[in-house]
Amino acid sequence: MAKKPRIKVPKSAKKGEQIQIKTLISHKMETGRRKGKDGKLIPRMIINNFSCKFGGKEVFSADMYPAIAANPYFAFYVTVDKSGTFEFAWTDDKGKTVTASKDIAVT
Amino acid sequence: MKRTIIRVTVAVGASVLLAACVAAAPKEKTALEKRLEDPRVKNYIVGEKMTGYVFATAATRTVQDDDFENPAFLWVDIGEENWSKVDGAAGKSCASCHGDAPDSMKGVGATYPKYSGETKKLMALQHRINWERENRMKAKPWKWESDEMLGMTAYVKLQSRGMPVNVKIDGPAKPFYEAGKKFYNQRRGMLDMACANCHVDYPATMIRSNLLSQGMPNGFPTYRLKWQKVGSLHRRFRGCNKQVRAAPYKQGTDEYTNLELFLMDRARDLPMETPSVRM
Numbered sequence: 199m200a201k202k203p204r205i206k207v208p209k210s211a212k213k214g215e216q217i218q219i220k221t222l223i224s225h226k227m228e229t230g231r232r233k234g235k236d237g238k239l240i241p242r243m244i245i246n247n248f249s250c251k252f253g254g255k256e257v258f259s260a261d262m263y264p265a266i267a268a269n270p271y272f273a274f275y276v277t278v279d280k281s282g283t284f285e286f287a288w289t290d291d292k293g294k295t296v297t298a299s300k301d302i303a304v305t
Numbered sequence: 306m307k308r309t310i311i312r313v314t315v316a317v318g319a320s321v322l323l324a325a326c327v328a329a330a331p332k333e334k335t336a337l338e339k340r341l342e343d344p345r346v347k348n349y350i351v352g353e354k355m356t357g358y359v360f361a362t363a364a365t366r367t368v369q370d371d372d373f374e375n376p377a378f379l380w381v382d383i384g385e386e387n388w389s390k391v392d393g394a395a396g397k398s399c400a401s402c403h404g405d406a407p408d409s410m411k412g413v414g415a416t417y418p419k420y421s422g423e424t425k426k427l428m429a430l431q432h433r434i435n436w437e438r439e440n441r442m443k444a445k446p447w448k449w450e451s452d453e454m455l456g457m458t459a460y461v462k463l464q465s466r467g468m469p470v471n472v473k474i475d476g477p478a479k480p481f482y483e484a485g486k487k488f489y490n491q492r493r494g495m496l497d498m499a500c501a502n503c504h505v506d507y508p509a510t511m512i513r514s515n516l517l518s519q520g521m522p523n524g525f526p527t528y529r530l531k532w533q534k535v536g537s538l539h540r541r542f543r544g545c546n547k548q549v550r551a552a553p554y555k556q557g558t559d560e561y562t563n564l565e566l567f568l569m570d571r572a573r574d575l576p577m578e579t580p581s582v583r584m
Contacts, residue, residue: 204382206373224379226533268533269376 205286207300211278215304219250219258220273223288223296229264245270247289253282278304336516337509345370351469351574357527357583360509360518365530369582377459377528377580380535383452384460393444399457402441407464414462415471415577418566420478427481429562430458431537449556455535459526462579469576470523472569485567488560494551500564515584522568524581531584538565 203223211217223245230242242264249259258274276284281304289295340346340359345366349358358366368374389400403409417430424436434457435446447454474482489500503512504520511517525538532540539561543553554560 202382204373204379220373222373222376222379224376267530269379271374271376273374 203286203288203296203298205284205298205300207284207302209301210303210305213279213304214277216275216277217302218273218275219284220271221248221250221286222269222271224269225288225290227262227264227266227268227270231264243291245288245290247287248272249287250274250276251285251287252276252278253280254285278302280304335509336511340516348576349578354521354572354575355508355519356521356523356572356575356578357518357581358524358578360516361583365582365584369578375528375580375582377526377535377582380452380456380526380528381459381463381580383456384458385456387453387457388460393438393442395441395443397442399437406460410461410464412465412468412471414465414579415468416473418481418562418569419473420476420481422477427478427559427562427566429539429557429565430461431557432562434458434461450537450540455526455537458537459535459580462526462577465577466579467576469574470569470572472566472573474566474570478566481563482566482570484559485563485565488564489567494546494549496549498549500545520568521572521575522565523572523575524578524583526579527581527583529583535580538568 203221205222206218206220208217225245226243227245228240228243230239230244232240234240244262244264244266246262247259248262248270250257257276258272260272262270281302283299283301285297285299287295287297337360343363343366346355346359349356358369361369368376372378385406387399388406389398391398391401399406414430417433418427419433420426421428421433421436424432426432428436431449431454434454438444439446447457472478492499492502500520503517508517508519522538525541526535527541528535529541537556539556542561542564543556546553
């Protein structure tokens with residue numbers, strides 16, 4: 199999960215406008231049900247939570263389970279009424295979190 | 306005698322009824338006909354040739370069409386990053402000699418595999434990248450199926466997207482092309498099948514639950530949903546070989562490179578599609 203996620207947030211928006219945010223992160227999302235070459239189960243290793251905060255307040259979050267395919271992709275809509283920063287966080291089963299942020303200017 | 310007549314009448318009656326039913330039933334569209342209804346596929350058809358995009362489902366096409374949604378671009382990002390990253394004893398990066406990839410690499414991907422006078426061999430793009438790394442950058446070669454190699458191959462080939470496939474098969478490349486052609490038509494494995502037995506004889510028919518494509522290589526490295534990652538054309542060859550119960554060759558062997566040249570010629574004039582998304 200070392201690679202940096204791809205995020206698409208419009209640079210600017212009008213007040214009260216509904217904007218679309220897209221995110222994509224690289225992760226193999228190991229289900230815990232596959233067997234390795236030695237016949238033993240490969241331990242589960244997935245991103246179990248994704249969250250998006252705007253100005254410190256959570257605007258979108260999702261819990262993920264083993265049925266989610268590799269490289270999870272999210273697209274969602276947010277209504278913005280002031281300029282600020284979107285903070286994104288992906289947390290995996292080991293508790294490791296990858297974060298990223300994007301600014302938006304609202305006029 | 307009377308019984309016979311009745312029987313004959315019944316038989317005739319039944320067959321007339323059957324014929325009426327057959328005529329009345331609307332002709333069901335084939336899987337390919339349904340695919341061709343999507344207006345998006347027209348850019349991916351040249352004459353009789355169709356890329357895997359045509360045979361893919363509409364949902365898969367949607368993922369490929371959006372460069373953001375297409376997960377292969379995670380690998381393209383790796384390639385783009387490494388393009389200007391200095392590596393090896395010579396203190397050089399790709400960009401030191403080649404400058405900006407969108408200018409210098411435009412159209413390059415569509416001409417590989419290519420015969421190289423320096424090595425006197427046919428080289429796939431991966432061979433070329435490693436040759437440059439070892440000889441010009443004095444850096445360690447990348448493994449064929451590593452993220453770095455897939456990323457760089459995808460990044461270079463991306464610069465030719467939309468351009469027609471145009472490989473050289475005459476002159477010094479000819480023997481390699483002929484060897485690839487022979488491989489393509491050579492039966493192998495416990496199922497005793499050649500590549501051509503499926504991809505020439507039966508494209509657009511169902512192979513179990515999948516629609517069999519013409520086996521065009523113009524979208525590789527491709528993000529395959531089955532692999533859940535990007536993979537090389539040679540990895541796909543290995544998969545095909547295993548499916549006919551033949552022992553697969555290693556990625557980057559002469560056999561597969563020759564086959565790649567033959568396939569690229571088979572896909573001549575189709576647009577480069579890297580990085581594509583497939584089932």
